[in-house]
Amino acid sequence: MGVDDLGRLELLALRLPELVGAPLSINSVREDLEVSHKTLTRWVSLLERLYALVLVPPFGSPRIRALKKSPKHYHLDWTLPPSPGAAFENLVAIHLLKWVHFRQDVEGLDLELRYFRDVAGREVDFVVTDRRKPILIVEAKVEDVALDSSLRYLKTKFPECPAWQIHAQGVKDYQSPEGIRVAPALELLKSLV
Numbered sequence: 001m002g003v004d005d006l007g008r009l010e011l012l013a014l015r016l017p018e019l020v021g022a023p024l025s026i027n028s029v030r031e032d033l034e035v036s037h038k039t040l041t042r043w044v045s046l047l048e049r050l051y052a053l054v055l056v057p058p059f060g061s062p063r064i065r066a067l068k069k070s071p072k073h074y075h076l077d078w079t080l081p082p083s084p085g086a087a088f089e090n091l092v093a094i095h096l097l098k099w100v101h102f103r104q105d106v107e108g109l110d111l112e113l114r115y116f117r118d119v120a121g122r123e124v125d126f127v128v129t130d131r132r133k134p135i136l137i138v139e140a141k142v143e144d145v146a147l148d149s150s151l152r153y154l155k156t157k158f159p160e161c162p163a164w165q166i167h168a169q170g171v172k173d174y175q176s177p178e179g180i181r182v183a184p185a186l187e188l189l190k191s192l193v
Helices: 001-017 026-033 037-049 083-108 149-159 185-189
Strands: 053-056 071-074 112-115 124-131 131-143 162-167 180-183
Touching: 001 026, 001 037, 026 037, 026 083, 037 053, 053 083, 053 112, 053 185, 071 083, 083 112, 083 124, 083 162, 083 185, 112 185, 131 149, 149 162, 162 185, 180 185
Parallel strands: 131 162, 162 180
Antiparallel strands: 053 071, 112 124, 124 131
């Protein structure tokens, strides 16, 4: 890696926090930085191996028409994203990832952290799977808002799976008719490792 590349790698590290919460488009970022697809893919992999960020792949199942798209990325330092919504989603991602890793290491489970997005544009922030079956669905919101329709849709596809809509601000704590728990984020996060 040359000095010019090091400067572009630094630009990538500065650009990525702005993109938290959306599928990572290598082509779009590649054009911004004027580097090849192969180079940018290698740099993202390098940042992942250095524990600067984590990639969260999409969740797919025969029950849903999910998109096989790009992964989302989150930073181990959840304070890096500039907007409160992205920073909160990043915080939740890191907590869920820590829980997944703990259960993999201690209980030997085959857990993965994923996100859901389908061809109709419905998106849910997080789906934790065990052997590719969802065991926890989580939608993260900054404000205490109405129940997310995408979360409601995914819950109907997997009615046995616990589903949460958590919020950073607000005090509402209830169970929806579909069985979705709407609560302050602390209620879910304190139950994890």
